[in-house]
Amino acid sequence: ETGVTQSPTHLIKTRGQQVTLRCSSQSGHNTVSWYQQALGQGPQFIFQYYREEENGRGNFPPRFSGLQFPNYSSELNVNALELDDSALYLCASSLAPTVRNTEAFFGQGTRLTVV
Amino acid sequence: AQRVTQPEKLLSVFKGAPVELKCNYSYSGSPELFWYVQYSRQRLQLLLRHISRESIKGFTADLNKGETSFHLKKPFAQEEDSAMYYCALSGGNNAGNMLTFGGGTRLMVKP
Numbered sequence: 001e002t003g004v005t006q007s008p009t010h011l012i013k014t015r016g017q018q019v020t021l022r023c024s025s026q027s028g029h030n031t032v033s034w035y036q037q038a039l040g041q042g043p044q045f046i047f048q049y050y051r052e053e054e055n056g057r058g059n060f061p062p063r064f065s066g067l068q069f070p071n072y073s074s075e076l077n078v079n080a081l082e083l084d085d086s087a088l089y090l091c092a093s094s095l096a097p098t099v100r101n102t103e104a105f106f107g108q109g110t111r112l113t114v115v
Numbered sequence: 116a117q118r119v120t121q122p123e124k125l126l127s128v129f130k131g132a133p134v135e136l137k138c139n140y141s142y143s144g145s146p147e148l149f150w151y152v153q154y155s156r157q158r159l160q161l162l163l164r165h166i167s168r169e170s171i172k173g174f175t176a177d178l179n180k181g182e183t184s185f186h187l188k189k190p191f192a193q194e195e196d197s198a199m200y201y202c203a204l205s206g207g208n209n210a211g212n213m214l215t216f217g218g219g220t221r222l223m224v225k226p
Binding site: 004031033035040041042043044045048050055056058090097098099100103104105106107108109 | 205219
């Protein structure tokens with residue numbers, strides 16, 4: 001059984017550019033959630049994908065978008081990058097969308113720096 | 116709106132001393148509370164959840180609805196407990212699919 005893997009591990013982008021981050025969910029997991037963790041803060045929920053559909057969204061603008069594929073892997077896309085988008089982006093997969101009924105397993109994160 | 120507050124950014128104790136990491140929350144319904152831990156160079160992982168009522172690695176946490184708190188306790192700290200600890204909340208209904216995290220507390224256990 002493989003864990004949650006994210007790519008790339010580090011990324012530097014210029015303000016205004018677009019970025020795509022990738023997440024492979026743990027084997028058997030159909031739900032992927034994305035979190036943004038700014039330096040010195042706790043993770044903040046961006047959105048969740050369940051069976052290829054968005055299933056809940058946090059307080060993030062529409063330039064943050066995502067996809068989930070039939071194999072349940074996922075992408076996070078951010079358009080028109082801003083300096084404040086610099087953060088660690090975490091992906092978590094789980095067996096079900098409701099956190100109460102299952103455990104979320106986190107990846108190691110992608111460190112995005114916007115210059 | 117749901118919110119989690121961890122008032123201490125850093126907690127430093129000596130090995131063998133008791134530890135209490137504070138967590139307060141605000142949520143109008145019936146939440147589920149969690150503690151997540153991140154050891155150095157490792158990924159974020161679940162330590163315990165209140166619904167399980169378990170003791171994990173000697174840590175316990177009791178949900179106090181009157182005080183809206185979920186403090187993490189351990190009677191005798193070990194050096195290997197040094198890590199970043201995050202308290203998190205999951206709400207009901209359509210908020211049940213997201214975790215709201217506190218800002219985290221770094222625990223340093225000195226020899």
